[in-house]
Amino acid sequence: MRKLKLAIQKKGRLKDESLQLLKECGISIANGGSELIAQARNFPLELLFLRDDDIPQYVEQQVADAGIVGLNEVLEQNRNVTLCEKLGFASCRLSLAIRKDDPYTGPGYFRHRKIATSYPNLLQQYLDQQGIPAIIEPISGSVEIAPSIGLAEAICDLVSTGSTLFTNGLREVETILQSQAVMVSCTKLDDARQRILDQLIFRIRAVNQASRNKYILLNAPDEALESICALLPGIKSPTLLPLAEPGWSSLHSVVPEDTFWERIDLLRQAGAQGILVIPIEKMIV
Ligand code: PRT
Ligand code: ZN
Numbered sequence: 616m617r618k619l620k621l622a623i624q625k626k627g628r629l630k631d632e633s634l635q636l637l638k639e640c641g642i643s644i645a646n647g648g649s650e651l652i653a654q655a656r657n658f659p660l661e662l663l664f665l666r667d668d669d670i671p672q673y674v675e676q677q678v679a680d681a682g683i684v685g686l687n688e689v690l691e692q693n694r695n696v697t698l699c700e701k702l703g704f705a706s707c708r709l710s711l712a713i714r715k716d717d718p719y720t721g722p723g724y725f726r727h728r729k730i731a732t733s734y735p736n737l738l739q740q741y742l743d744q745q746g747i748p749a750i751i752e753p754i755s756g757s758v759e760i761a762p763s764i765g766l767a768e769a770i771c772d773l774v775s776t777g778s779t780l781f782t783n784g785l786r787e788v789e790t791i792l793q794s795q796a797v798m799v800s801c802t803k804l805d806d807a808r809q810r811i812l813d814q815l816i817f818r819i820r821a822v823n824q825a826s827r828n829k830y831i832l833l834n835a836p837d838e839a840l841e842s843i844c845a846l847l848p849g850i851k852s853p854t855l856l857p858l859a860e861p862g863w864s865s866l867h868s869v870v871p872e873d874t875f876w877e878r879i880d881l882l883r884q885a886g887a888q889g890i891l892v893i894p895i896e897k898m899i900v
Pocket of ligand 2: 668
């Protein structure tokens with residue numbers, strides 16, 4: 616039987632969450648990534664464990680059919696691969712940072728200054744868009760120390776919490792890319808492998824939709840139902856069931872995680888009681 620060869624990071628920030636995502640998709644892996652290659656037990660998938668920098672190239676060259684890698688790496692390398700799906704983890708941003716006490720008035724600050732980075736192509740694109748000539752110093756690691764050792768006046772690096780910049784006396788002044796882990800695939804997959812990839816992405820969407828939403832149950836007096844329903848549109852519309860007590864109903868719906876607390880306050884003001892909120896495991900819309 617045909618299998619989809621999926622490259623994931625061998626060691627590093629993306630590995631555990633890539634394996635966790637596959638697990639939540641119901642895919643069980645025979646070994647936890649100690650070897651170079653592992654097989655899925657219950658899905659036509661073979662995993663290749665690689666350095667993240669190599670994944671876009673291996674997918675382009677069809678050594679792997681698909682891969683999970685940071686969008687930052689895909690765009691920096693500009694390989695001929697298809698971007699299939701944003702995966703919602705390993706979120707970070709590629710930002711420009713300067714010494715914290717330096718006054719900053721805008722991107723013009725970087726004119727003719729030296730900027731150290733591991734992302735010279737993305738940085739060059741940004742500088743070209745801004746029409747700012749600057750000197751790019753490409754380095755492969757420890758970018759954050761470049762200003763303190765006198766290698767550059769500014770840096771362009773990935774930031775997530777901002778604590779690395781802070782500890783090195785730097786401050787973030789411009790974001791040039793929002794990144795996260797993505798699924799990429801080879802541009803010429805055969806039909807059988809494309810079908811497996813589509814099935815995998817279908818499952819990933821169900822898992823990610825579920826994690827962005829909560830299932831909500833509440834009781835409400837019938838006269839408050841109209842305003843409460845307007846606050847909880849759900850997937851199609853909320854489910855309403857009469858309670859044993861006359862004049863009251865139970866309402867079930869789905870609420871997005873990011874606006875959850877604001878809505879709870881509005882629901883209580885509208886008369887909702889006995890609110891239960893439950894995680895959703897999979898969500899197929
Ligand atoms: O060995 P291999 O080449 O496979 O791994 P790697 O060391 O090149 O990559 P790794 O594991 O560090 O990162 C893999 C991917 O994780 C990156 O390509 C990004 O897509 C994503 N990611 C998410 C990050 C971060 N967040 C991140 N914070 N990658 C790196 N960082 C670094 C950043 O470079 C800086 O040094 O963390 C520091 C900043 O973090 P904060 O939290 O202090 O802001
Ligand atoms: Zn790497």
